[in-house]
Amino acid sequence: MSIKIIGTGAYVPEKVVTNDDLAKLVDTSDEWIMQRVGVSQRRVSVDETASDFAVKASLAAIKNAGIKPEELDLIIAASVSAENICPTVAGTVQKEIGATCPAFDINSACSGFLFALDTAVSFMARGTYENILVIGAERLSKIVDWTDRSTCVIFGDGAGAAVITKGEGYLGSKLFTQGDDSVIKIPSFGGTSPFYTAEKPAPYIFMDGQETFKFAVNKIVNDIKELVSKCGYTLDDIDHVVTHQANIRIIDYASKRLKLSKDKFFVNIEKYGNTSSASVPIALAELDASGKIKRGDLLVMSAFGGGLSSAACLIRW
Numbered sequence: 683m684s685i686k687i688i689g690t691g692a693y694v695p696e697k698v699v700t701n702d703d704l705a706k707l708v709d710t711s712d713e714w715i716m717q718r719v720g721v722s723q724r725r726v727s728v729d730e731t732a733s734d735f736a737v738k739a740s741l742a743a744i745k746n747a748g749i750k751p752e753e754l755d756l757i758i759a760a761s762v763s764a765e766n767i768c769p770t771v772a773g774t775v776q777k778e779i780g781a782t783c784p785a786f787d788i789n790s791a792c793s794g795f796l797f798a799l800d801t802a803v804s805f806m807a808r809g810t811y812e813n814i815l816v817i818g819a820e821r822l823s824k825i826v827d828w829t830d831r832s833t834c835v836i837f838g839d840g841a842g843a844a845v846i847t848k849g850e851g852y853l854g855s856k857l858f859t860q861g862d863d864s865v866i867k868i869p870s871f872g873g874t875s876p877f878y879t880a881e882k883p884a885p886y887i888f889m890d891g892q893e894t895f896k897f898a899v900n901k902i903v904n905d906i907k908e909l910v911s912k913c914g915y916t917l918d919d920i921d922h923v924v925t926h927q928a929n930i931r932i933i934d935y936a937s938k939r940l941k942l943s944k945d946k947f948f949v950n951i952e953k954y955g956n957t958s959s960a961s962v963p964i965a966l967a968e969l970d971a972s973g974k975i976k977r978g979d980l981l982v983m984s985a986f987g988g989g990l991s992s993a994a995c996l997i998r999w
């Protein structure tokens with residue numbers, strides 16, 4: 683039993699923070715951020731949570747799919763920046779949209795949406811599920827250290843969602859984890875136990891940018907190559923590439939090293955920055971809404987990041 687994607691949706695908060703706005707907070711410039719990362723602005727929450735974003739993206743995806751919330755059999759959400767550990771983002775979405783199905787969250791950082799999608803495909807293989815909602819939602823502005831110029835200029839807030847149903851579109855996937863806390867780490871709240879004596883690191887994103895960059899380029903290129911070949915296709919067969927929007931230079935490298943035209947890569951990093959697990963589903967929803975992807979097209983999606991982790995999947999749209 684495979685799946686097809688029948689609806690996509692995205693939501694980003696209204697507040698736009700430009701590079702010039704950030705240059706007033708830390709020692710940076712529009713020129714540096716555009717050249718080194720490719721981000722011109724990002725959306726930042728003023729009063730909404732990751733779950734609020736997820737609800738709006740989910741309603742858009744369900745509407746796009748032409749189904750009702752009661753027709754969902756499962757909701758899976760990925761997030762590293764949810765307001766609450768419990769209730770989960772998926773559980774909050776279930777309540778707010780009026781669904782009654784089971785719902786749970788997973789965490790695989792920036793690869794989270796593709797891990798969630800692959801998990802949904804496995805549930806679909808039971809043969810008893812009709813429709814599953816998969817979400818990536820982040821309020822990274824909550825866990826960014828706004829005095830650290832090496833991270834605060836990169837990240838943004840938002841959510842994306844997709845509805846999957848029975849079909850024959852999911853051709854294969856590749857998941858990877860390399861447990862490591864030296865390259866990317868997001869400590870959670872350390873607590874106030876008077877009995878705990880070990881160090882309690884600040885609950886902000888730590889990222890060794892250069893090491894992450896090397897990991898990202900290596901994974902995006904090799905994951906796509908290996909997956910496409912494993913599924914019996916060549917890179918020439920690919921019509922669209924949706925990758926994690928982490929750095930425009932990573933996408934440029936991937937395009938060159940895979941010898942795949944840059945036109946095939948969907949790019950929106952300039953508008954939103956890096957939205958972690960929301961990045962791939964927001965890009966997918968925008969590609970879908972653009973009308974450029976047609977039924978029957980071959981789409982490869984790839985994500986990488988904290989964990990360390992990476993994920994890719996090949997889809998016949």
Ligand code: UT7
Binds near residue numbers: 831956958
């Ligand atoms: O979502 C998870 C996956 N994440 C990624 O894939 C991120 C991958 N990494 C990157 O995108 C890049 O490594 C960064 C954008 C994070 C950093 O770019 P970089 O070209 O690797 O910069 P760098 O860390 O090597 O720093 C180069 C210089 C340093 O100055 P010196 O030591 O050469 O004088 C930094 O202090 O740039 C400086 N710098 C900045 N300058 C102006 C670092 N951040 C900034 C800044 N504005 N915001």
